[in-house]
Amino acid sequence: MHEYDIRVAGPEDAGGVRAVTLDTVYRDFGSGYVPRWHEDIVDPVGAYLAPVRHALLVAVESGSGDVVATGALDARGPLAPPNPAHVAERYPSGATAQLRRIYVRPEHRRRGLARRLVRELVGFAVADGGYRAVYLHTDPAVEGAEAFWRSLGKVVHDEREDPGGGQGIVHFEIPMGR
Numbered sequence: 001m002h003e004y005d006i007r008v009a010g011p012e013d014a015g016g017v018r019a020v021t022l023d024t025v026y027r028d029f030g031s032g033y034v035p036r037w038h039e040d041i042v043d044p045v046g047a048y049l050a051p052v053r054h055a056l057l058v059a060v061e062s063g064s065g066d067v068v069a070t071g072a073l074d075a076r077g078p079l080a081p082p083n084p085a086h087v088a089e090r091y092p093s094g095a096t097a098q099l100r101r102i103y104v105r106p107e108h109r110r111r112g113l114a115r116r117l118v119r120e121l122v123g124f125a126v127a128d129g130g131y132r133a134v135y136l137h138t139d140p141a142v143e144g145a146e147a148f149w150r151s152l153g154k155v156v157h158d159e160r161e162d163p164g165g166g167q168g169i170v171h172f173e174i175p176m177g178r
Contacts (some may be wrong), residue, residue: 002108003062006116009030009049009070013058016067017044017101028142029129040072040100048072055124059104059113063148069104073124078171082133082136087157087171091135097125099136099174109144118174126176134174146170 009017021041026032033041040047048056051074059069077096080088091098099121104113125131136153140146140160153174159166 002111004059004068004083004108004111004113005062006057006059006113006120009044009056009058009067011045011049013056013060013067014045016060017058017070018042020067020070020103020105025106027106028103029139032173040074044072048074051075053128053130055121057117057120059108059117061108068108069102069113069117071102071114071121072100073121073134074100075131076081076137082167082168083137083169083171084157084159084162090156091133091173093131097121097128097131099134099135102136114148115152122174122176131176134176135172136174137169137171140168140170 017129018041022033024142025038025041034063044056048054054074055072057071060066061068075094076098077091077093077098078088078098099118102114102117122134136149138149139160149172153172155170156173157171
Protein backbone atom coordinates (compact mmCIF):
# COMPACT_ATOMS: atom_id res chain seq x y z
CA MET A 1 0.00 0.00 0.00
CA HIS A 2 1.40 3.36 -1.03
CA GLU A 3 0.98 6.40 1.16
CA TYR A 4 1.61 9.93 0.01
CA ASP A 5 2.20 13.31 1.54
CA ILE A 6 0.93 16.28 -0.47
CA ARG A 7 2.69 19.47 0.47
CA VAL A 8 3.93 22.80 -0.78
CA ALA A 9 7.14 22.25 -2.71
CA GLY A 10 10.38 23.79 -1.58
CA PRO A 11 13.60 24.50 -3.47
CA GLU A 12 14.84 21.06 -2.44
CA ASP A 13 12.04 19.51 -4.55
CA ALA A 14 13.09 21.21 -7.81
CA GLY A 15 14.94 18.15 -9.14
CA GLY A 16 12.02 15.81 -8.44
CA VAL A 17 9.56 18.28 -9.99
CA ARG A 18 11.73 18.60 -13.11
CA ALA A 19 11.98 14.81 -13.41
CA VAL A 20 8.22 14.24 -13.20
CA THR A 21 7.38 17.09 -15.59
CA LEU A 22 10.07 16.32 -18.18
CA ASP A 23 9.18 12.62 -18.15
CA THR A 24 5.54 13.61 -18.76
CA VAL A 25 6.18 15.94 -21.70
CA TYR A 26 8.40 13.36 -23.38
CA ARG A 27 6.35 10.20 -22.61
CA ASP A 28 2.72 11.38 -22.51
CA PHE A 29 2.80 14.39 -24.82
CA GLY A 30 5.45 13.18 -27.22
CA SER A 31 6.57 16.77 -27.72
CA GLY A 32 9.59 16.76 -25.50
CA TYR A 33 10.84 19.97 -23.97
CA VAL A 34 9.71 23.03 -25.97
CA PRO A 35 11.16 26.23 -24.44
CA ARG A 36 8.24 28.51 -25.38
CA TRP A 37 5.77 26.16 -23.63
CA HIS A 38 7.87 24.60 -20.88
CA GLU A 39 10.13 27.32 -19.49
CA ASP A 40 8.62 26.77 -16.03
CA ILE A 41 9.77 23.13 -16.08
CA VAL A 42 13.42 24.20 -16.09
CA ASP A 43 12.91 26.75 -13.30
CA PRO A 44 9.99 25.63 -11.12
CA VAL A 45 11.32 27.64 -8.18
CA GLY A 46 11.31 30.90 -10.15
CA ALA A 47 7.99 30.12 -11.83
CA TYR A 48 5.96 28.95 -8.84
CA LEU A 49 7.73 29.40 -5.50
CA ALA A 50 9.05 32.95 -5.79
CA PRO A 51 5.87 34.73 -7.00
CA VAL A 52 3.52 35.34 -4.07
CA ARG A 53 0.27 34.39 -5.84
CA HIS A 54 1.67 31.21 -7.39
CA ALA A 55 1.84 27.74 -5.87
CA LEU A 56 3.65 24.48 -6.51
CA LEU A 57 2.59 21.30 -4.78
CA VAL A 58 4.19 17.88 -4.78
CA ALA A 59 2.98 14.43 -3.86
CA VAL A 60 5.81 12.60 -2.16
CA GLU A 61 5.74 8.85 -1.64
CA SER A 62 6.10 7.99 2.04
CA GLY A 63 9.15 5.92 2.71
CA SER A 64 11.09 6.69 -0.46
CA GLY A 65 10.57 10.45 -0.31
CA ASP A 66 10.32 10.52 -4.11
CA VAL A 67 8.26 13.21 -5.84
CA VAL A 68 5.65 11.20 -7.77
CA ALA A 69 3.19 13.95 -8.76
CA THR A 70 3.14 17.70 -9.27
CA GLY A 71 0.57 20.45 -9.43
CA ALA A 72 1.02 24.17 -9.96
CA LEU A 73 -1.06 27.33 -10.12
CA ASP A 74 -0.14 30.77 -11.36
CA ALA A 75 -1.78 34.12 -12.00
CA ARG A 76 -1.19 34.11 -15.76
CA GLY A 77 -4.28 33.68 -17.87
CA PRO A 78 -4.13 31.97 -21.25
CA LEU A 79 -2.52 33.97 -24.04
CA ALA A 80 -3.94 34.56 -27.48
CA PRO A 81 -2.46 33.29 -29.65
CA PRO A 82 -2.02 30.36 -29.34
CA ASN A 83 -5.34 30.16 -27.46
CA PRO A 84 -8.58 31.58 -28.90
CA ALA A 85 -8.98 35.31 -28.21
CA HIS A 86 -12.35 34.88 -26.48
CA VAL A 87 -10.81 32.41 -24.00
CA ALA A 88 -7.94 34.80 -23.20
CA GLU A 89 -10.41 37.66 -22.72
CA ARG A 90 -12.60 35.57 -20.40
CA TYR A 91 -9.62 34.55 -18.23
CA PRO A 92 -7.34 37.61 -17.84
CA SER A 93 -4.02 37.45 -16.05
CA GLY A 94 -4.21 38.55 -12.44
CA ALA A 95 -7.84 37.55 -11.98
CA THR A 96 -7.36 33.98 -13.20
CA ALA A 97 -5.69 31.12 -11.38
CA GLN A 98 -4.39 28.82 -14.09
CA LEU A 99 -3.74 25.21 -13.13
CA ARG A 100 -0.56 23.83 -14.63
CA ARG A 101 1.61 20.73 -14.53
CA ILE A 102 -0.90 18.40 -12.87
CA TYR A 103 1.22 15.34 -13.63
CA VAL A 104 1.36 11.94 -11.95
CA ARG A 105 3.93 9.24 -12.69
CA PRO A 106 2.17 6.32 -14.44
CA GLU A 107 2.88 3.81 -11.67
CA HIS A 108 1.14 6.11 -9.14
CA ARG A 109 -1.96 6.96 -11.17
CA ARG A 110 -5.52 6.00 -10.24
CA ARG A 111 -4.86 6.68 -6.54
CA GLY A 112 -6.52 10.09 -6.28
CA LEU A 113 -3.31 12.14 -6.32
CA ALA A 114 -4.29 14.48 -9.16
CA ARG A 115 -7.71 15.08 -7.60
CA ARG A 116 -6.10 15.86 -4.24
CA LEU A 117 -3.60 18.24 -5.86
CA VAL A 118 -6.38 20.08 -7.68
CA ARG A 119 -8.46 20.37 -4.50
CA GLU A 120 -5.48 21.90 -2.64
CA LEU A 121 -4.68 24.29 -5.50
CA VAL A 122 -8.29 25.47 -5.77
CA GLY A 123 -8.22 26.04 -2.01
CA PHE A 124 -5.10 28.16 -2.48
CA ALA A 125 -6.88 30.21 -5.18
CA VAL A 126 -9.90 30.79 -2.95
CA ALA A 127 -7.74 31.75 0.03
CA ASP A 128 -5.85 34.25 -2.14
CA GLY A 129 -9.06 36.26 -2.50
CA GLY A 130 -8.05 37.92 -5.77
CA TYR A 131 -8.88 35.18 -8.23
CA ARG A 132 -12.27 35.19 -9.99
CA ALA A 133 -11.82 31.89 -11.83
CA VAL A 134 -9.72 28.73 -12.01
CA TYR A 135 -8.84 27.83 -15.59
CA LEU A 136 -6.86 25.13 -17.36
CA HIS A 137 -6.48 23.61 -20.78
CA THR A 138 -5.65 20.05 -21.69
CA ASP A 139 -4.71 17.97 -24.68
CA PRO A 140 -7.47 15.37 -25.09
CA ALA A 141 -5.02 13.10 -26.91
CA VAL A 142 -3.37 12.35 -23.53
CA GLU A 143 -4.97 9.19 -22.20
CA GLY A 144 -7.48 9.92 -19.42
CA ALA A 145 -6.90 13.69 -19.36
CA GLU A 146 -10.18 14.85 -20.87
CA ALA A 147 -12.35 12.52 -18.79
CA PHE A 148 -10.51 13.54 -15.61
CA TRP A 149 -11.01 17.27 -16.22
CA ARG A 150 -14.64 16.80 -17.27
CA SER A 151 -15.22 15.13 -13.88
CA LEU A 152 -13.97 18.27 -12.10
CA GLY A 153 -15.04 21.20 -14.24
CA LYS A 154 -16.94 22.47 -17.21
CA VAL A 155 -15.77 22.84 -20.78
CA VAL A 156 -15.68 26.47 -21.85
CA HIS A 157 -14.25 25.83 -25.30
CA ASP A 158 -13.39 22.71 -27.29
CA GLU A 159 -11.08 23.63 -30.15
CA ARG A 160 -11.91 20.40 -31.95
CA GLU A 161 -15.25 22.04 -32.76
CA ASP A 162 -13.57 25.06 -34.41
CA PRO A 163 -13.28 25.23 -38.18
CA GLY A 164 -10.06 23.36 -38.91
CA GLY A 165 -9.92 21.97 -35.35
CA GLY A 166 -7.71 24.69 -33.87
CA GLN A 167 -4.96 23.10 -31.80
CA GLY A 168 -7.36 20.40 -30.63
CA ILE A 169 -7.14 21.70 -27.05
CA VAL A 170 -10.03 21.64 -24.57
CA HIS A 171 -10.37 24.61 -22.18
CA PHE A 172 -11.98 24.17 -18.74
CA GLU A 173 -13.13 26.17 -15.75
CA ILE A 174 -12.98 24.51 -12.35
CA PRO A 175 -15.56 25.67 -9.76
CA MET A 176 -14.03 27.58 -6.87
CA GLY A 177 -16.68 26.41 -4.42
CA ARG A 178 -16.59 29.52 -2.25
